Amino acid sequence: MGYSTEHIAGSLKAARERKGLSQRALGAKTGVPQSHISRIENGAVDLRLSSLVELARVLDLELTLVPRRKLPAVRAITRGDDAGQRDVQGARKAANMLQRLGDRIAELPRETRSEIAVQELQRRTRELMHFKLSADDLVHLQEASAAMQEFLTGSRNLEAVEQAQSRLGLLRNALAHRAGASAPSVPRPAYRLDGDDHG
Incomplete structure (x- = not known):
């Protein structure tokens, strides 16, 4: 053959x-x-x-019959298609995880949300919503989410919130300094209403 x-x-x-x-x-x-x-x-x-x-x-x-000289370009495109799809799915998963983390913070009782560490965590979460997240960013988000879950199910120790805030801060800095990286874009809503923190 x-x-x-x-x-x-x-x-x-x-x-x-x-x-x-x-x-x-x-x-x-x-x-x-x-x-x-x-x-x-x-x-x-x-x-x-x-x-x-x-x-x-x-x-x-x-x-399809492809001219031989154009075959390398066709092969490169078809190889990149599968990887690109995985990247978009990972970016979408990261954005959803960030949204859930923001929702958890918004559901905290008012007196808990007034703590400086919780306010800082909420600010970091909102900042990250403006970045294009990639599948690689999932690790930091999962660590922050795990720390937040520990806070919610544990003794309400603010160290867990500070740990989550630290993870998100590192992620935010990495995203801000990522030079020319082209993370896959995730469809975003045309507008978003942030939760009302006044009551």
Whole structure:
């Protein structure tokens, strides 16, 4: 089997496994017998164009003829697509975690919110909402969230709040000094109403 056929067979098998389809299920959807799919994936048979088109369609793949000199660019784009999607999901998760942390602070009793450490934590949380967060920022947010959870479930020791505030301060400084980093942008609401702290 030549390299190009081997590469196509490997791509088809990987796409089938990503979709969670067995060879039998793929055969039922495409009309290509399971035994033929097995031989295609193992490189024991030459692909017929009609079979290839049908397999690609079911596996959400697109067959395209690309000029050889442009192939490296196409490969780079398709490799980066999966990583970019993971980054956007991580950024969205970080933004949601930050929002939940802000909500927890807002739900604290008024006398607790008047503590300087809690006010500082609330300020840091609001500041971070203006930054583009990345999946890498999740670690700091998880540590701050864990410290805040300790405060809420424990003896209301302000050291936990100070620890959370310190974590968020480090994150804020890192984000502010991140030079030219292009964190994936997360869709943000057109406007946001901050909680009313007056009652």
